[in-house]
Structures are given as structure tokens and as C-alpha cells.
Amino acid sequence: MSKVFSALATSVDGYITGRGPRPGHGLGDGGVLFDWYGDPRNAVVYDSLVERVGAVVTGRTTYEDSEMFGGEGPHPTAPMVVASHRPAPTEYADSERQFFADTIEAAIELAKELAGDKDVAIQGGITLTTAITAGLVDEVVIHQVPVLLGGGRRLFNDLPEQVRLVLVEASPAAGVIHLHYRIEK
Amino acid sequence: MSKVFSALATSVDGYITGRGPRPGHGLGDGGVLFDWYGDPRNAVVYDSLVERVGAVVTGRTTYEDSEMFGGEGPHPTAPMVVASHRPAPTEYADSERQFFADTIEAAIELAKELAGDKDVAIQGGITLTTAITAGLVDEVVIHQVPVLLGGGRRLFNDLPEQVRLVLVEASPAAGVIHLHYRIEK
Numbered sequence: 001m002s003k004v005f006s007a008l009a010t011s012v013d014g015y016i017t018g019r020g021p022r023p024g025h026g027l028g029d030g031g032v033l034f035d036w037y038g039d040p041r042n043a044v045v046y047d048s049l050v051e052r053v054g055a056v057v058t059g060r061t062t063y064e065d066s067e068m069f070g071g072e073g074p075h076p077t078a079p080m081v082v083a084s085h086r087p088a089p090t091e092y093a094d095s096e097r098q099f100f101a102d103t104i105e106a107a108i109e110l111a112k113e114l115a116g117d118k119d120v121a122i123q124g125g126i127t128l129t130t131a132i133t134a135g136l137v138d139e140v141v142i143h144q145v146p147v148l149l150g151g152g153r154r155l156f157n158d159l160p161e162q163v164r165l166v167l168v169e170a171s172p173a174a175g176v177i178h179l180h181y182r183i184e185k
Numbered sequence: 186m187s188k189v190f191s192a193l194a195t196s197v198d199g200y201i202t203g204r205g206p207r208p209g210h211g212l213g214d215g216g217v218l219f220d221w222y223g224d225p226r227n228a229v230v231y232d233s234l235v236e237r238v239g240a241v242v243t244g245r246t247t248y249e250d251s252e253m254f255g256g257e258g259p260h261p262t263a264p265m266v267v268a269s270h271r272p273a274p275t276e277y278a279d280s281e282r283q284f285f286a287d288t289i290e291a292a293i294e295l296a297k298e299l300a301g302d303k304d305v306a307i308q309g310g311i312t313l314t315t316a317i318t319a320g321l322v323d324e325v326v327i328h329q330v331p332v333l334l335g336g337g338r339r340l341f342n343d344l345p346e347q348v349r350l351v352l353v354e355a356s357p358a359a360g361v362i363h364l365h366y367r368i369e370k
Contacts, residue, residue: 013341150344156198159335
């Protein structure tokens, strides 16, 4: 059974972008959130997460900040479903890697179909929080980067009620600690 | 030389209180942030931090939410300095454990004098963020509790610029992971 998870590089104060994220500068300014990717000691963790992904769900904000991923997706091979109340843009309408759904439930359902035996990865803080609120997320991996960014887009947004987690694994590594949480159901 | 640090129980989404913190309910509602205190495996970490503290700096919000600590302080023995632009209240004016200072700089300077050879602990997210911005904090310990609270008072507030940290130690324990960061100077 496919799992739904997120795995996002996040500052200690909870931001997944620097200040001023915008189209063409999706990660904002002064980004240091991905400095750890290059270290081979982190590659094991990162590659094993990438390997799990059969489809990605992303929000409209991330999609537009990322300039529609140029008709592709954030994952090297997996298709992407954009959860958005607004109509799908006509650009890249013929892309075989970009799908649209108008609710988070429909987006995750479609992503699970597309993922087959693999898992669904959620990108974007608003989309992740919406999906957690809907009870649709199984795991959250935080690549906690040792910096306070002080502003940007948050990993977690307001929730209507508290959600219990279980720490499955914590792996301190070079320039990052990988915190792997399971959501209690 | 005295260090200035904070060590606060914090949810994975960055809150140090539940929803609706207010006088008499300083930790808000639905608090689960301190469930781990009772476990002896956490006592070693917690007690060693308490032992370091020679004085506490707190903000006016925390002070009032905590009903002026009844003329005492949050620490069993250490005096407390309240950083507040507003005039000191007359209640408990004769307390030998409560002092007031009108800037964060003055509060930390006074706390260092009071602490002697011991360290200064900062309580309260606004006060901590102000002190970090002023370059006055050496270490931040986050007792990260496996819950998303979804609302409350935040550990970190907006910063004018990014601050680099170094992860000194990460100790996964029962119902909490202790993340010990040093601030790069």
C-alpha cells in the first residue's frame, strides 16, 4: 500500500524557502537549505527517499514559484499532480508528467494511482498542512538544516487541532539532521 | 565566562505553548510539551541544563502569562530578570528573586552579574528572538516533542537576517529529541 510522505529541507525555525520566494526564485533569497545535498554521507538518505517516490503532489504556489517546472516535475521520473482550486494553465497542457486536481483528496488519490506500488511525496508547506489536516499523510521527514532563516515559506502552517507524531529515526549527518516522523493515526 | 542559552520544549511545528496562552494558563490548552519530563531517561539532560542556570531572563508576556511567578521565578533557586519596556509592576516589588530591565541588553547584562560563574537561561520566544538578533545568545537547546500543535506561541519569531547554527548534539530519548545547537559567531 502506497504511503504518503513529505521530505523537505527545513531551517531550524521552520522555513522551507528563504525570504521572498517568487516565480523564478522559488527558494527565495540567501538559500542555504540545500548545501548538504552534495555530501556523500547524505546521499544515502536522500537517494533512498527519492527512490520511494512514484508520484509527487505539489501546491499551486510551489508550482508557480518553480515556473511550472518547465512542463516537467520536481522528481527525475515521477509524474506530478498539482492540487489547485484554480483552473489548470494551458501551458504544458500536453505534458505527460503534469496533472491537475481541484482538491487535496483528489490530488492524492490520483497520485496514488499514478505511483503504482511506490509512494506519494508531497511538496510545499500549504499543501502538506492541508493534507495532514485531511488525515492523508503517513510520514514527515524533516531535513533540519542548522540555520535560522527568519522569514520565508513555512513547512507547517496553522492546523485546526493537534496531531501526534512518533520519531522513527534521527540521523545527524554533515550539515543537517534527518528527522523521520510517522503520523499517529 | 557565562554562556547565554535557551532550552525550551517545542513542538515539531515550532510552538512553545498550546493554543490560547493567557494569564493563569501560560502554556495554553491541550499541552503535551512536558510529558517527557517525568521519564528518568530525560532527567539527565534536563537536570544538567537546570544545573547550569545562575539567572533567567524572561519576557513580559511569559511573566504575565505565568502570573508573575508568584513573586518567585521559573527556576528553583536562580533569580529572574524580566526584559520589559513597560514599568515594573509594584506587586512583588520586594521580591529578592525578581528584577526588571528595560532592554534585552540590560537584562542579559544584569542576569550575567546575578549568575556569577553560572549561565543565563532565556525563556520566551519573543525574548529569545530579540536576544538572538542582538547577537547575545550562545546556544539553543530544542527539546523537540513529537506533536504538531498547529497554533500557540512560537519559539522563533521573525529575524532581520539569517543566523547560522552548529548542531552540537542530538539525543533521541523517550517522547522527545534533545537538539543542542550552538550559534555561530
